[in-house]
Every structure is written in C-alpha cells, then in structure tokens.
Amino acid sequence: MSESGAHTPHDHLEGWSLPAWTYDDPEFAALEVDRIFRPSWQVVCHVSDVAGAGDWHSLDYINESVIVVRGNDDILRAFTNVCRHRGSRLVDGSGGCAKKLVCPYHAWTYDLDGRLTGVPDSASYPTLDKDKAGLVPVDMEIWRGFIFVRLESGGPSVADMMAPYEAQVAPYRFEELRALGRVTMRPRAVNWKNVGDNYSDGLHIPVAHPGLTRLFGKSYGVEAEPHVDRMWGDLVDRPSANWSERGYQNLLPPVPHLPAANQKRWLYFKLWPSVAFDIYPDQVDFMQWLPTGPDSCVIREISYVLHDDRREMRAARYLNWRINRQVNAEDTVLITRVQQGMASRSFSMGPLSDKEVCLKSFCRQIRNIIPEACLEQRPASGWSKK
Numbered sequence: 001m002s003e004s005g006a007h008t009p010h011d012h013l014e015g016w017s018l019p020a021w022t023y024d025d026p027e028f029a030a031l032e033v034d035r036i037f038r039p040s041w042q043v044v045c046h047v048s049d050v051a052g053a054g055d056w057h058s059l060d061y062i063n064e065s066v067i068v069v070r071g072n073d074d075i076l077r078a079f080t081n082v083c084r085h086r087g088s089r090l091v092d093g094s095g096g097c098a099k100k101l102v103c104p105y106h107a108w109t110y111d112l113d114g115r116l117t118g119v120p121d122s123a124s125y126p127t128l129d130k131d132k133a134g135l136v137p138v139d140m141e142i143w144r145g146f147i148f149v150r151l152e153s154g155g156p157s158v159a160d161m162m163a164p165y166e167a168q169v170a171p172y173r174f175e176e177l178r179a180l181g182r183v184t185m186r187p188r189a190v191n192w193k194n195v196g197d198n199y200s201d202g203l204h205i206p207v208a209h210p211g212l213t214r215l216f217g218k219s220y221g222v223e224a225e226p227h228v229d230r231m232w233g234d235l236v237d238r239p240s241a242n243w244s245e246r247g248y249q250n251l252l253p254p255v256p257h258l259p260a261a262n263q264k265r266w267l268y269f270k271l272w273p274s275v276a277f278d279i280y281p282d283q284v285d286f287m288q289w290l291p292t293g294p295d296s297c298v299i300r301e302i303s304y305v306l307h308d309d310r311r312e313m314r315a316a317r318y319l320n321w322r323i324n325r326q327v328n329a330e331d332t333v334l335i336t337r338v339q340q341g342m343a344s345r346s347f348s349m350g351p352l353s354d355k356e357v358c359l360k361s362f363c364r365q366i367r368n369i370i371p372e373a374c375l376e377q378r379p380a381s382g383w384s385k386k
Helices: 026-037 158-172 192-199 210-216 243-251 311-342 357-369
Strands: 042-046 055-061 064-070 076-080 095-097 116-118 139-143 146-150 178-188 221-224 228-234 265-271 275-279 284-293 296-305
Touching: 026 284, 026 357, 042 055, 042 064, 042 284, 064 146, 076 139, 076 146, 139 158, 158 228, 158 265, 178 311, 192 265, 192 284, 192 296, 192 311, 192 357, 210 228, 210 243, 210 311, 221 357, 228 357, 243 311, 296 311
Parallel strands: none
Antiparallel strands: 042 146, 055 064, 055 095, 064 076, 139 146, 178 296, 221 228, 228 265, 265 275, 275 284, 284 296
16 A cells, blocks of 8 residues: 555556466567566676687577677677678677678678778768777676676666575586587467466476476475576485486486585576576576567577586486476476467456465566556557557
8 A cells, every 4th residue: 555545556466467468469569678678688608608709609689689709808798780881780690709790791890899990992981980880889797607788778787686696506606617518499489478487486386397296396496586586496315207307316416516405406596587597406507588579489598517527417417408308398388378378358367376476576577667567458559659
C-alpha cells in the first residue's frame, strides 16, 4: 500500500505470472529490445578466447553485431562490427585473428584499437574526418575472465550484480578457464522469457527431470537476489539406475581447489536478463538466450574447463554432457508446450507459488520496466506508440 492507502499499479499482480500476450506480441518484443536488452550485459567469450594481438570474437543479437578484439597494446576493446563508410559488417563468423580490420566493401581499414587508418582515395571524401570516423566503441566489462558487453550505458556492473555471490564463485578459478569445444547455437520457437522462466524454476525438477531428481534427491533449491537468481543441487550418495548418472557419480574425482561442500554440488546462476552460468565441479558452462522475434530465440552456449589430465575427469566431463543433453531435451519439450499453450485465448496469467521466488522477481522487474505488462489482456495494436 502507498502512503495514501491506494494500491500501487503493481501491487495487485504480485504473485501472478506475466500475461501470455507478452510472450508473442511484436510491440512488446520491440520495447524489450530497447528497454531490456540494449542496456543489459551480455557475455561474449572468455579472455582466453582472445589471448593474442588481433584475436577477435563477435556476438550477434537484436540486429546488432559486437566485436571484441585484442590490440597490439594487449588491451581488449569492444566495438560495433560496422564500417563507418556505408554500414557494412566488417568481419564474419564468431571469431578469428587479424592484423587490421578491413571492410570487404570498399577496403576502409581500421587499426585494432578502432582508429580509421586507411581510406582508398581519401582525398575524394570532402566531409571525411578520419579522427571522428573510428569504430564505435561499446561498453565492456571483464568479470572473472569472462567478457561482457552492453550497447547502452546505465545500471549496475556485472561485478555489482554478482557481488552477493563472489565468495561462492571465487574457488572455481574462472580466470584460468579454457574453452572445451565451440559455441553452440540452438534456435528455439519460443519467446526468450520462456527459456529464462524455465531455467530459474525449481518446481518442475521433480516432475519433468527424472535424471536430476535421481542425482539431487530433494536437495534442489532456488533463491533470488535483485539481479541474479541462484539454483543448486547436491549429488546424493545413492547410485542412480541410469548408467550415465551412475558413472558420473562414481568417476567424478576430487577437485583439490574446491571446498568440501562444493565437491558434489551443481550450482547455477542466472544474471538479468538472460545470461546463465552452470557451475559444476568438473566444468563451467555459460548459456544465454537471445530474442530473434516475438516468439523465437536462440540459445548460445559453451563449456569451459581447467586443465586436468586425469582420465576420471575426462570421463566425468563426457558424462556431464550426456546428462545435460537429456535435460536440455526435456526442457525444450517443456518450453515448447508452454509457448503453444499461451496461444490459447483461455489463458492469461497464472498464480505463482511462494516457492517461485525467481519468477516472482523476474515478473516484478519486467512490469517495472514495461508497465503495460500489468494488462491482463493484449491491448489494441499501436499501444506502444501512444
């Protein structure tokens, strides 16, 4: 209640999910791009992926392309992947190495620090000021070895967001990680929020993930901080009936740098709005879900590991992949069913359990940023322009 005794616009919806129309509405999706994704941090890669001068890595999302490149001075910088002449993309692909960044359209050339250093027939451009035509910089932050970018400034840093959990993350030696394999891109025919809702939901674990239930028993927990959700589960001593899970239980070797409580703990963090770290004793994965349309997104993920030649560790990492491949398949079915069900005119909003603290927190943030999310029914077309 406000001081005047009247309900604030959001009070009456505390404990309710977002309305279904916000999961496929084009105008709502456009506002999310502007108000949520442009100002938010997105993970690109690890510093070890761009270790040498000229190494670059890119991230494409919401019709933008960002490139992180290491300069000859060993400094990492982030720019939009756009030539200042006619707007052409400079580089293609997810990563590479270059001495210079040369536009494939007209050969405008940029140094690794973003300065425009070469323009063929430059005298024919009367309005060109090379000093003002360098690549457009993008905010960049390195948190424990992982490189994040955002398109617009404002809001907390990644370090500030993760501050409540720094002590829990520190033993995993993120800064020393190296990539295991390559980035995987998995398109999904669902709104990005459905992926995040599912990621932070603990109630579906005993219902829809029999493998995780066999591994964790009743130890799975969830909690929400303002900008981060945390989930966790501890491996039980009871041997699983599934051979992959039983093999993981038996073969996972001790990890000397981890505290005793973390030796058999699977730990998950979701950073606002759509970046997650899955932290295991044997490896660390990041994944992010990025909108590609009102009812579609792409999940981007990769695993990182510390150097460990033990055969038991190699086997554990393989078995981890097998276990989570099945979990991902189960989650894909779940989020698809939800997206399809939300298309029914019979469904608007659903009540949330007091145990769904992460989803409550997420809904609260969305409604604060886009107040129209308080409307139970889809407004008339053009609502976002009024």
